[in-house]
Amino acid sequence: MRIRAIAAAVSGALAHTAQLLLVLALFAAAGGTLTGCGRVAEVRARQVADARARQVADAWDDSEAARAWRKGYHPIGEAVDLPEDAFHDISDKLAYEAQNLALRGQLPATPGKNGRVKWESGASLTLPLMEARQAYEAVARGSNGGPHLTVTGVKLGEMTLSTSRGPATVPAWLFTLDGYDTPLKLAAVRPSKPLTPPVKPVAEGSGDTLQLVRTARDGRSVTVLSSHGACDDGPAVDVLETDGSVVLSASVVGTKEGPCTADLLLEEVTVKLNRPLGDRVLLDAFTGRPVPYERS
Template identity: 65%
Template sequence: MLVALALFTVGAGAVAGCGNEKADGRGTQPRDADPAPEPEARARQVADAWDGSEAAEVWRKGYYPMGEVAQLPENAFRNGADKRAYSARNFVLRGKLPSTAQKDGQVKWESGGSLVLPLMGAREAYETVARNSADGPHLTVTGAELGEMDLATSRGPATIPAWLFTLEGYDTPLKRVALSPSQLPEPPIGPAREVPTDELAPLDRLVEAAGDGQSVTVAATHGSCDDGPAVDVLETGGSVVLSASVVGTKDGPCASGLRVKEVQVKLDRPIGDRVLLDAFTGRPVPYGDQNGPSPSWS
């Protein structure tokens, strides 16, 4: 039996190249079930700690991406070589990136409200996208300018400053958000410890939230000798707590290794501005790109 703490320590980097499947979540668990099994009891503890807390208030005032912070040019990619280059983050810069005297940028939410944050320079934004310059297929950046892009966030759709990178061979730019996420609040509850993964395991990352907010897709880790992950959900007025576990664990010799599987979890009502939480960590579930280096915030 793998232990949840071991899965948590290995982290997203160890599983980024594994399988990528989709499955249905188990659905909402009733809050008044009695007696409550241990995983649900933990989810209730996390929800109770966050609902109405100072941390939740900080969360609702901040900017946290819930979608891809880099957006591809229209009709990308031209060919398989370009697609492989982007997956490997293999870029070549053949042009000058602009400097800007502008110090701040503004997030503007579709529902109203805004937030001013420090603006990320073109060079820094480029380096978050172009992480390699190895031999082989690559994408060529010839310039950049400051613009805007739309992005899903924890407070709903928003328009955000972005660097628009000109790619050789493409008519439209590669966009990269020019703001870093807000600092996460201190969680009001600590992580679960030494829990078998068939009871509770940490989630890897948020893959996407549906446009209507009625479901979320998360990446959950599991081992080589089981039937994969499952994700339960506990909904309250202020939070949505996801409890991942591994099902169908088998005894006996087993090849070591972790895998990742995408699990879609349907909600009773749109997520709105409720905090999406991991029952194991007691923290918000970070959004992350499977092919990228790390979640966009953690």
């Protein structure tokens, strides 16, 4: 799963490069001189970035997309809950990471077509249930002869995970693993359909430049995966907070002298907020879309 997430982040980072070039063109066209006037260029770039963040916030706040976001089921936490004592040894850990599972027995039929997501506020949402076969294949894609985990039983139960509307109790497939006292859980309902943003991306076809890694328990910070190159000092993420949204703007800082490779680096950046995220929409300034959760 992490390989797919990193691949998505890499794709987004390449789009991010194109977006940065567009930003440079924007403030150069506005009269900034890049050669010999680094400070002027920096100020203009900051102005462009701030204006873009404000544009995204204004478009989303009180929009139909924001209202749909708050009514939907959008996980911002891991859809897989590992056994409490995972893992017993390195072999089991490697087996899980390689998704090398072996099924002993039969998968059960799905009891009904729909399941209910329930929030602490009392709100709920009915969504289609994922069949046991689909759930098993989502965590058991490995097929090599190395270490494996044995699934000895499967049943439908529940799990709690973080969503854009706070903690929710959701239907989950529970996989009993040989040698473990508690099951591996996988959410049995899929997230609501992606929303149509009320604002266009900086560049058409741009990917996700940021991936959400986690939200602090108190909601006062978010950690995102951001990209940068081998010839800079690392990523930076600025934030614009409004009553309805939190807009993150990714960039890179500094440059390094000497030969430069084409390496693409990914780094976690923690952004502190003035108040808890709550049900505000976490947005990427470049794409104009909600920051996707990076599923490991």
